[in-house]
Structure formats: structure tokens, C-alpha cells
Amino acid sequence: MTATQVRPDAPEAPPKLTQKRVRVLSFSQQASRWDLKVSPYLYISPFFIMFAIVGLFPIAYTAVISFMQWDLVRNSGEFIGFDQYIWILQNPQFWTALRNTFSIFLLSSVPQIALAIFIAAMLDKNIRAKTFWRTSVLLPYVMAPVAVALIFSNMFGDNHGLVNNILTDLGLPAIPWHKDPFWSHVAIATMVNFRWTGYNALILLAAMQAVPRDYYEAATVDGAGAFRQFWSITLPSLRPTLIFVIITSTIGGLQIFDEPSQFDNTGQGGAAGQWLTVTLFLYNIGWREWNFGRAAALAWILFLLILVIGLINLMITRRLVRDESSRGAAGVLRRMNRKEDAR
Amino acid sequence: MSTTPPIAMVEQPIATAGLGRGRGRGNKTTKIRGFRAGFWVYAGLGVVVLSAVFPYYWSFLIGSGDASTISDPDMSWIPGGNFLRNAASVVNDPAVNFWPALWNSIYSSTLIAASVVATSTLAGWAFAKLRFRGSKGLLVFVVATMAVPTQLGVVPLYILFADLGWTGNVGAIIIPALTSAFGVFWMTQYLQQTVPDELIEAARVDGATMMRTFWTIAVPAARPAAAMLFLFTFVGAWNNFFWPFIVLDRRDPTLPVALSLLQSNYFVDYSVVLAGVLLATVPLLLLFAVAGRQLVSGIMAGAVKG
Numbered sequence: 289m290t291a292t293q294v295r296p297d298a299p300e301a302p303p304k305l306t307q308k309r310v311r312v313l314s315f316s317q318q319a320s321r322w323d324l325k326v327s328p329y330l331y332i333s334p335f336f337i338m339f340a341i342v343g344l345f346p347i348a349y350t351a352v353i354s355f356m357q358w359d360l361v362r363n364s365g366e367f368i369g370f371d372q373y374i375w376i377l378q379n380p381q382f383w384t385a386l387r388n389t390f391s392i393f394l395l396s397s398v399p400q401i402a403l404a405i406f407i408a409a410m411l412d413k414n415i416r417a418k419t420f421w422r423t424s425v426l427l428p429y430v431m432a433p434v435a436v437a438l439i440f441s442n443m444f445g446d447n448h449g450l451v452n453n454i455l456t457d458l459g460l461p462a463i464p465w466h467k468d469p470f471w472s473h474v475a476i477a478t479m480v481n482f483r484w485t486g487y488n489a490l491i492l493l494a495a496m497q498a499v500p501r502d503y504y505e506a507a508t509v510d511g512a513g514a515f516r517q518f519w520s521i522t523l524p525s526l527r528p529t530l531i532f533v534i535i536t537s538t539i540g541g542l543q544i545f546d547e548p549s550q551f552d553n554t555g556q557g558g559a560a561g562q563w564l565t566v567t568l569f570l571y572n573i574g575w576r577e578w579n580f581g582r583a584a585a586l587a588w589i590l591f592l593l594i595l596v597i598g599l600i601n602l603m604i605t606r607r608l609v610r611d612e613s614s615r616g617a618a619g620v621l622r623r624m625n626r627k628e629d630a631r
Numbered sequence: 632m633s634t635t636p637p638i639a640m641v642e643q644p645i646a647t648a649g650l651g652r653g654r655g656r657g658n659k660t661t662k663i664r665g666f667r668a669g670f671w672v673y674a675g676l677g678v679v680v681l682s683a684v685f686p687y688y689w690s691f692l693i694g695s696g697d698a699s700t701i702s703d704p705d706m707s708w709i710p711g712g713n714f715l716r717n718a719a720s721v722v723n724d725p726a727v728n729f730w731p732a733l734w735n736s737i738y739s740s741t742l743i744a745a746s747v748v749a750t751s752t753l754a755g756w757a758f759a760k761l762r763f764r765g766s767k768g769l770l771v772f773v774v775a776t777m778a779v780p781t782q783l784g785v786v787p788l789y790i791l792f793a794d795l796g797w798t799g800n801v802g803a804i805i806i807p808a809l810t811s812a813f814g815v816f817w818m819t820q821y822l823q824q825t826v827p828d829e830l831i832e833a834a835r836v837d838g839a840t841m842m843r844t845f846w847t848i849a850v851p852a853a854r855p856a857a858a859m860l861f862l863f864t865f866v867g868a869w870n871n872f873f874w875p876f877i878v879l880d881r882r883d884p885t886l887p888v889a890l891s892l893l894q895s896n897y898f899v900d901y902s903v904v905l906a907g908v909l910l911a912t913v914p915l916l917l918l919f920a921v922a923g924r925q926l927v928s929g930i931m932a933g934a935v936k937g
Contacts, residue, residue: 320840327841328763334750335773335810342807343776346784346791353786363790407679410672423923424680426930430919431686432870434887435908438894439686442693442901450689453706486683487930494931543780546872546887553895567873570782574789575877584786591783598778 755818799880
């Protein structure tokens, strides 16, 4: 925010009268001043107008509808207070969906991030054909989640799927990928991991490359091995990035829909809701049962959940970053910020 | 997780805010760094790349067989010869609407990406380099909107579009996506770092209007960031599923929606389903072949630049 133009509010102070009397400003000058004042608002207006129409209005309207018994035919609702929220919270399917969502989220984010760190560490080494490796790692990212889901639900087929064929070839029992809740979560988490691990690896790689190389030189001089360096320098430096990767995958993970909806051909989350997620539940309520009031209430519950978990994550982030104030990237970051402030 | 790409990218810049400075320094001294990549690094990366490629190969393998391939326990690892036939049955099936879906995907994604780039560059320029009352607060507001889940708006949006008679129309997926908070944030960050204030000052002294300053300074400077924003928005729009699945007509879908129909139409014949999946993935694979490097550097820049 160090723009050097004339502050628009400074010269506008004298009232019109003075301007006319003194006649300092020609028409073009006035136009220019008006241009200076109004242009920024014009430039940002497309975003805000669109957001008001397709963002703000729907959010507020969702809140209104969530207190209503919505009539699809008359396209209007009858106010019934918190009944829809109570219905959701008392519905065992909601709790199943919530459990599944968290389970799939944990199964996808934990191994994914561990693997991403590992891949990033390999990419961070002095390797040949860097661009080739980096690009290849990102290849799954361009495949549509729906496509990923179709391919993997085929590989995780209960009877003739690739994975079960391999397992039985090895003399192991076949796994009921579609019947057992836990295994269905593993299968769905695998789809998520396939698509996002490389992406996260690249983000972490960028953070790794930001660690000043003198740290490693000093550590080498001090006799620290590769593993020790990774543990004491690389990992602590990654912390802020890591936590943000975790927060974003939380936000995304809590909204998971594409993969579970395509895990079988009915798309309803399994016969007993084995892999029913919150968003899938929302779709079922809204567009299979056509109950918009309940769907809206569920949307708000989901939003509050994301908000609460996001805030918890933020608090943890802050604490961890403060703990790291003396070493690692957080310390570097802090010092840079200080430098920036001083400028 | 269709909504994740923008969000995932979005938050990264905040995560490592400030780290950008360290990077150039690090790069200069990369060569001195102790570890040399040995056999195990290449082996490990090889495994990673193989597992990234495998699902593509698997869908080709099944897609080039016939209905019995999938249940054959001694399935061959060499593709069969039926891919074109299977692909043809996807393309020609009137229930799948492959060509309209492809066209819808192409033009909706292009339109969305173009609009996002245009509106984001404008707003990003204002936020990065122009002074106006409330700019800080408004920018914080923009960033905050990125955390709002898609689901929060779908019910009223659906009612709105149903009222307008637009459900089933591709317009219903284009309109809500025309602007992007992430795009505004991304452009603000980029322009703030790349355009020196002196340049704008000089333009103003020369009597350039704000619009002229925007065209002659902001637009050329924003070009690399605009290209990346276009790519990411395009990929995100192309792969988006939740909202199109809700609002689009099955007879006039986008590719992901068409894919989901494929599964319910052909649940017996996985060869046709997976041939269709691969076919629908080809356009983005082509894009990736051309612009993969930009995508990579985009992710890495998004992660590092503060």
C-alpha cells in the first residue's frame, strides 16, 4: 500500500464554491481528479456486484430458507423456526455422514501429507531433469475427480477389482470395499490422495526451497547427517506451510462429494450409508427428496462446522508458529516481516 | 472435492507469506548443497510417477478390452484392440450426449477463465496499486469469502435459476463462476510485487487516465500471472462437478456430468465406461502437455510468493 498517487481525499477538501471562484481547475483537471477517485471502485465493482448476486444473496437466503418448510410447487416457504435444524441433528444419517466425512478426511489428509513431504524432499535433492519429475508428479491433478472416482471404484471392485485380484493372488482374503464402512473410506481416500498428493508435494517443495541453504551448510559443518538435517531444519521450516495445507485440505475434505457420489452407480452413499458424506447427504435431501428447507439447514450446519474447525486450526497454527519463533522458517519469516516493517 | 483447487491454492500464499525473499538466495546456492541424488531418490520418484500414470494406463487397459475383460482373472497387461469401438459407443450413445458435453465444457470453461482473468486483473490492480478509501477492509473481505463453502449457496441459487428458467442451461454454471475471490487475491499479490510505484507515478505525471495506466502498465505486467490464473481457473471449471450435477439437464451436460451418467447407463460394461473416462480426460491431458510447466510453476509461485 505504498501507491504514490495523490491521495484522493486530500485535495477534495475545498468545497465546490472555492473551486469555481478561484477557477484553478480546468475541466480536464477536474475530470482527471474524478477519474482518480472513482476508477478504483469501478475496477473492483465487477467482483463485488457478482459476489452480491451469486454469493451474498444466496448465503443470506439459505439462512432464511433453513427456517422454513419450503414448498416447491408454490416456490415459497412457511416459517417453522428451528425445526429443520432439529430434524437434521436428530437424524442418525447426519451423524453417520459426519463420522464418514471425518474418517475419509483423516484417511486422506494424514497419509497424503506425509507422502507429500517425502516426495517434496526427493524433489528437493539435486536431481536431473527437475521439470520432468515435477510435471509428472502433477499429472493426476488434471484428471477430473469424477474420472478418478470411476477408475478407482473399478479397481476397488468387490468381486473382480484389480486390488482384490492381487490380494487373492497373494493368498490374502478379498476386502469388501463397498460393504464395510472403513474399507470404503480407505478406497475413497485413495482417490483423493491420488489426485492431491503431487499437488501438495509441489507446495511443500516450494517451501523447502525457501529455506536458506546456509542452514544446511552450517549443519553439515557441525556434523549433522541427512536425516538429522531433515528433522531439525527442513521439517520445522515447513511448519507454517504444512499447517495451511492441513487447513485447506480440511475445508476441502469436509465438502467431499464427487468421489463418494461416484463410488457406486446409485450414488447415494451405500445401502447403509457406509460412505455417505455430509455434502452427499445434502444432495440427497435437497435433490432426491426435494426438501430445500432441510438442505439449507444442513448447509448452514456444515458451514458452522467448517468455521469452527478452521478457527481451531488457526489457533493451533498461531501457537505453533510462535513456538518456532527462534528457529526455522517461522523465525526467518518473522525477521523478514520486521525488515519489511522497517522499510 | 471439486471445490478444493481454488481454495487449496488460495490459502498457500498466506501460509508462507514472506518466504519469497529467501528463495532467490536459496536457488543461488543450491549447487553447494551436500546431498547428491542417489539411486534411491530416482527409484522413489520412479515409483511415484508410475503410480501417477497407472490409473491412466489402467483405464486404457480396461477400455480397450470388452465386457469380459474386467472379470477375467488372468487379465493381460497388454491393451486389447477394442478401444476405438468402445470409445465410439460412448460418443455415439444418445443418452450420454458426448459431443454437446465436450462443447459445453470447452466453452463454459473458456468463458469462465477469461472472465475471471479480466475481472481479477482489474480488481487486483485497484487493490495493489490504487489508493481508495476502504481498500484494506474490502481486500480482507475478498479473502474471507474464499472460506465460504459452495454448499452454502446452492439451494437459493437453484431456486433463482429455476425461477429464471435457466436450470439445465450451461449459463447456470457460467454466471456464478464469472468472478473469483482467489483470482482477485492472486492478482493483487502479483501486481503488488511486480509493478514499481514509480512507473505509475510517471504515467500520471504524463497525464494518462486511470484506464490508460491500467492498459499500458497493469495489463502487460500481469500477463504471466494472468496466464496461470487462466490455466487454474480453466482446469477447475472443467473438472467441477457438484454444482453442474445439480443444476444441469442430463441431456445437456458438461463432461464430468456426462461421465457420471456413463456409469449409471453402462454399469455392466466397464470397458465402455473407462474408455469414456479416458476419452473425456484427453482434452485436459493435451492442455497439460502444453502447459504442465506453467501449472507447476503456478503452484510453486502460489506457495512461495507472499
